[in-house]
Amino acid sequence: MIDLRRLLVLAAVALLAFGTGTAAATPAKSKTNAAAPATPPPFEPLPPPKIYLFRGAMGPIFSTGMDRLEEKLTKAGFSANVYEFTICRWIGDRAISSYKESPAPIVLIGHSMGGLCSIVISEMAAKENIPISLVIAIDPAHATGDVPLNVERFINIFLSDSVLGGGDVVAVPGFRGHYASYDLKENSRVSHINIEKSDDIHRQIVEMVTQLPRIPPQTQADAVPLRYLVPADTLVELWDSGVRVPVRRGDTMESIAAANRVPLWTLAQSNSLPENAQLTPGQTIIVPRHLTPPEPTAAMAVPPPAAGGRK
Numbered sequence: 001m002i003d004l005r006r007l008l009v010l011a012a013v014a015l016l017a018f019g020t021g022t023a024a025a026t027p028a029k030s031k032t033n034a035a036a037p038a039t040p041p042p043f044e045p046l047p048p049p050k051i052y053l054f055r056g057a058m059g060p061i062f063s064t065g066m067d068r069l070e071e072k073l074t075k076a077g078f079s080a081n082v083y084e085f086t087i088c089r090w091i092g093d094r095a096i097s098s099y100k101e102s103p104a105p106i107v108l109i110g111h112s113m114g115g116l117c118s119i120v121i122s123e124m125a126a127k128e129n130i131p132i133s134l135v136i137a138i139d140p141a142h143a144t145g146d147v148p149l150n151v152e153r154f155i156n157i158f159l160s161d162s163v164l165g166g167g168d169v170v171a172v173p174g175f176r177g178h179y180a181s182y183d184l185k186e187n188s189r190v191s192h193i194n195i196e197k198s199d200d201i202h203r204q205i206v207e208m209v210t211q212l213p214r215i216p217p218q219t220q221a222d223a224v225p226l227r228y229l230v231p232a233d234t235l236v237e238l239w240d241s242g243v244r245v246p247v248r249r250g251d252t253m254e255s256i257a258a259a260n261r262v263p264l265w266t267l268a269q270s271n272s273l274p275e276n277a278q279l280t281p282g283q284t285i286i287v288p289r290h291l292t293p294p295e296p297t298a299a300m301a302v303p304p305p306a307a308g309g310r311k
Contacts, residue, residue, distance in 0.1 A: 046213040049105035051080035056112025065196035088117035105133035111196040115140025126150040139165030147171040153178040178241035179225040186232040239288035247283040
């Protein structure tokens with residue numbers, strides 16, 4: 001005869017086992033049905049930038065290069081206008097209002113006191129939490145302020161020994177954007193009243209502005225500021241910032257420069273090293289890069305043959 005109590009105990013054990021299995025299975029089922037992490041949406045090109053150019057003191061006489069640059073930018077299809085620095089804050093208010101109505105990248109370019117004006121407008125925009133995509137100062141005045149945090153990219157082309165300009169503009173503490181500074185004092189043919197008239201610099205600025213709407217935002221955390229004393233009679237190449245590149249076995253300063261298509265002197269200055277410095281694998285070298293460069297890579301030398309191998 002079957003023991004009734006034994007049957008009840010067996011039934012209870014079976015129920016407990018079934019309940020435990022069900023409870024254990026529930027999280028697994030939930031995990032299986034968990035939504036996959038969302039992929040970031042594809043980058044959509046930004047609207048064309050709005051470009052504000054500013055002359056220096058006695059601009060119609062000494063800052064005519066700004067007018068020529070404005071003509072080139074307009075011919076390239078951009079909204080570009082040149083102003084006197086004396087109406088700086090009024091233009092700044094207009095730029096901020098325009099951005100609030102129809103957000104578009106803001107580009108500020110100024111010569112002499114116009115360079116100072118570009119920083120003033122950047123500071124005005126910072127108070128409104130408005131980003132400035134690109135600021136280019138061309139031999140700005142000594143009194144020019146520091147680059148504020150809302151500026152994404154800043155380039156300074158100046159003459160440190162200039163009385164009328166000479167502004168060695170730096171960024172505020174905590175700045176994480178892209179920064180590059182070019183001191184042209186070694187070039188005796190460049191002066192305060194012709195530095196903004198360089199056709200080659202104009203060409204590079206137009207190219208940078210043309211690229212601006214079509215490139216995704218770059219990670220700024222890896223941006224290394226660049227400060228160059230440009231050798232005499234050397235054309236200025238407007239890099240955006242620097243990036244750290246690891247040195248691999250067999251790399252030399254010359255091979256890294258060649259692989260990244262940059263002059264050897266830029267590596268020497270960026271890293272405070274002689275051009276023939278001996279490099280160690282694992283060491284990092286700062287390499288200048290353009291606004292949207294391919295990821296720089298160190299040159300990889302062919303490893304030497306193993307001892308006793310074929311000759």
